Amino acid sequence: MFDIIKEWREQRILDNSDYTHEDWQQAAARIAILDRLGDDELSHLFDLATLFLAEKSITGAQGFEVTDAVKQSIALQACLPILNLSLEWYEGWSSVIIYRGSYKSQQTSMDEYGIVHEGSQHRSGEAWLRGPVILSWQDAQHSGERDGHNVVIHEFVHKLDMMNGRANGFPPMHPDMDAARWTEIMARDFEDFQTHRKSGLDRYGATNPAEFFAVLSEVFFETPQKLVDAYPDIYDIMVKFFRQTPL
Template sequence: MLELLRRWLGRHRPQIPPETWQRVEARLPFLEFLETHERARLRELATGVLAHKQFHGAHEFALDDDMMLAIALQAALPVYRLGLDAYRGWVGIVVYPGDIVIPRSEVDEAGIVHEFDDEVLGEAWEAGPVLLSWHDDEGRPDGVNVVIHEFAHKLDMANGGADGLPPLPAGMSVEAWARDFGAAYEALCRQVDMGLPTMLDPYAAEHPAEFFAVASEAFFETPQALRAAYPAVYAQLARFFGLDPAANLERRAS
């Protein structure tokens, strides 16, 4: 961890200067939907991420304070309602310079093992670290938020393997969640099979867990589009995350 961040941490959560918050948040324009009290809570959660998680740069990648704070802010969004306890049981965040290449092996129907390199933007390991690729502003893929995606997977894994049904907070119905997400996932799969354009990245059709993670990205990155395409899913995520970005943006525009 960098020396400046060490001084911030001390024995307590980091005391981050206002100008640092402003500089980093300016590079995350999708955070503009936040109301003043929501931004204050997000910052509090982000300092908790910095205090309780261990950041590592892969392949000697040098992380700076702005990078770590940007990751912490985005990681805090999915637990805005749930709190940091939702991320208990693991500590590592490993950041790669650019895309991540992970060796894979698969056995086909004939029993033949195929080995290959899988190039990914991120990966969450159950009870293990979160792997993230870092792209500068020019190299970051449009409409993609790998941090939110992988931390949504972490929430999904909290009750076992990722299946698109994370542990829900009190007052939310498992049956209603399964109904709304199941219907939307099936509709997306039909669109993808027919070669039709989709609001969500077609990768969301790979598995219900990917649908949840991709929908979580869209909830924060393109909330009004997600609400228009999948209103029931949007409503479930608004309750789960404790935020309503689309409504906030509409109030700002009126």
């Protein structure tokens, strides 16, 4: 019964969307990492992004104007990690706040991964436990260019990680996944990364296990071969977690 109501509600949102399929195609064409998706996957991503925009408010901070292009870019990249999961992975919070450039956070301390943020003084993004995602558009607009950096994916992966509490690099596992194997591989490779540089992997990932998961997820979607070269087992468990094979 509730599924029927949910489906009906979602269909109504999709039918009344501000954006046409062509609008979404144009927005997607500006994000290089979406090239690998087939037509069916892209259509599904457009539907998810439409529902995402209906559920979340995207607001500009300090006078930043949130245009359609900004909304579409954020929605498409936010929904890429959940393309084969569901929008339910982003439940429990409602807003995305966007600054024009890097910003000074009001928050002065990191409460043991409850609030996860990038950059100490000037920040490019934050994800708050049960709170907003905050992004710098200057950084977000250069995401998706296949350079291994993607602040949008990074922050939204923190959100996936927070589905079972504070971000710690251990998101909820699917029933067909082995939680012990995830922990073993992540712990082993995180320890390795703390002492070894890896080509194409941002050192920020050595900060803590939550950042390791978020940084490597950026690489998974942006430059997957770099992840396979550095940590093949992590690529494998991420394929199982995201249910995608970007390579």
